[in-house]
Amino acid sequence: MKVQQLVEAAERLAPARDAEGWDNVGLLVGDPEQEIHRALLCIDHTPAVGAEAVAAGCDVIVAYHPPLFVAVKRVTAPAVWFHAARQGIAVYSFHTALDVAEGGTNDVLADLLGLRNRAPLRRLKDAVRPDDPRGMGRVGSVDEVDARAFAAVVKQRLGLTRLLVTGPLDRTVRRVAVCAGSCGEFLTDVLHSGVDLMVTGELHHHDALRASVAGLTVLCTLHSHSERPSLAPLARRLAAEVPGVEFRLSTADREPFDFL
Numbered sequence: 001m002k003v004q005q006l007v008e009a010a011e012r013l014a015p016a017r018d019a020e021g022w023d024n025v026g027l028l029v030g031d032p033e034q035e036i037h038r039a040l041l042c043i044d045h046t047p048a049v050g051a052e053a054v055a056a057g058c059d060v061i062v063a064y065h066p067p068l069f070v071a072v073k074r075v076t077a078p079a080v081w082f083h084a085a086r087q088g089i090a091v092y093s094f095h096t097a098l099d100v101a102e103g104g105t106n107d108v109l110a111d112l113l114g115l116r117n118r119a120p121l122r123r124l125k126d127a128v129r130p131d132d133p134r135g136m137g138r139v140g141s142v143d144e145v146d147a148r149a150f151a152a153v154v155k156q157r158l159g160l161t162r163l164l165v166t167g168p169l170d171r172t173v174r175r176v177a178v179c180a181g182s183c184g185e186f187l188t189d190v191l192h193s194g195v196d197l198m199v200t201g202e203l204h205h206h207d208a209l210r211a212s213v214a215g216l217t218v219l220c221t222l223h224s225h226s227e228r229p230s231l232a233p234l235a236r237r238l239a240a241e242v243p244g245v246e247f248r249l250s251t252a253d254r255e256p257f258d259f260l
Contacts, residue, residue, distance in 0.1 A: 001244045003090045004032035006039070006060060009241035013234075014094050014101035018124060018134060023096045024066045029081050030090025036060050038246045039238070041231050042253035043224045045091065050080050052252040054087055062238070062247075064105075064227060066093035098230065100124060102133040103237070105180045108230040112157050113178060113199065115140030121177055122189045137179035137186055139193045147171045147197060147217050154199055154219055158229065162259040164220035166208045171217060173197045180226040187211060201226035224255045 007027050010016075016026045036059035042049045045063035053061050061084060068081045068091070075082055084091050098104040100120075110118050120127075120135025127134060142150070147169045155163060175195040179186055183200045184207035190198050191214050198216060201223040211218045235247040 001036055001242055002032065003027065003030050003034045003036055003060065006036060006090075006092065006238070006242055006245065007032065009238060010062075010092060010094065012241065013237055014097040014104055016097050018100050019095060019097040024069050025093050025095050025097045028066060028068045028091045028093055029084050030060070030092075034059065034088070034090060036090065036245055038248070040248055040250050041235050042250035043227055043231065044253055044256075045080050045084075046253065047078070047080055047083075048252040049250050050083050050087075050089075052250055053084075053089055056248070058089060058248075060090045060092065060245075062092050062094070062234075064094055064098065064231070066095055067091065068093075094234070096136075098234070099180060100134050100136055103233070105227055105230040106136070106138045106178055107133075108233055109178045109180050109199070109226060110138040110140060112229055113154065113176065114142055115176055115178065117141050121179060121186055121193060137177060137183065137189070139175065139177045139190075139195055141174060142176050145173050147173050150176075150197060151219055154221070158221055158225055160221060160225060164202075164222075165218070166203070166212045166220075167197075167215065167217035169217065171196060173217070178226075180230070181223060191216060199226070222255050222257050228255075 019025045038058045039060040040053045040058040041062045043064045045067040118138045118140030121137025123135040173196045177190045177195045177198040179200045181201045198218045
């Protein structure tokens with residue numbers, strides 16, 4: 001298999017054209033004609049992940065967050081993408097292309113938390129059908145539950161011991177919004193959607209204040225905890241699309257923040 005076949009498979013699952021305009025997705029490092037045999041999936045391509053890829057004999061790093069994000073004028077160490085290029089390791093990034101895709105980051109999070117009858121929080125601009133599943137975030141219904149009990153479900157299913165919370169917890173939850181990562185720019189959409197509770201990775205201070213004043217309950221997991229569940233399903237889907245390439249999850253990749 002070649003890098004180009006991985007790129008084509010990725011495009012089938014989460015087309016780069018659907019990513020946010022400010023994003024930098026797709027093949028960021030590498031030769032499309034390079035033969036590949038093993039890929040390492042991660043949220044963040046850190047030096048530790050790069051070393052893990054070399055030690056494991058990986059030809060490709062599939063990094064959810066693009067390690068090469070803004071224009072550069074020099075290709076030098078210690079940038080992780082420089083070391084990847086020097087080692088002959090291709091780098092592909094999905095980021096917001098996977099967020100909006102059917103079966104992508106937000107659908108995985110919605111599945112994990114049991115959202116039914118769901119729809120995108122904000123549909124793609126080119127969506128012409130009302131049932132188009134593509135878009136940022138997801139909104140859906142859940143069995144009637146106390147907010148504290150739902151928070152316990154979030155912690156259990158994401159493997160967390162703590163959540164950041166704003167807004168009331170003494171309430172009944174029937175409709176939930178999920179938006180993986182940092183979703184303050186979608187807060188207006190959430191408030192207009194009529195949900196009782198939102199699950200996201202993080203909110204800025206003033207967005208959290210706005211949500212609380214509006215009476216919205218928000219559970220923040222820390223940024224990458226809301227995105228990480230999508231990696232294992234993505235690895236399985238890529239393996240089905242690109243037979244002959246081994247896809248493995250990074251063990252060195254982790255959320256940089258923790259709770260004391």
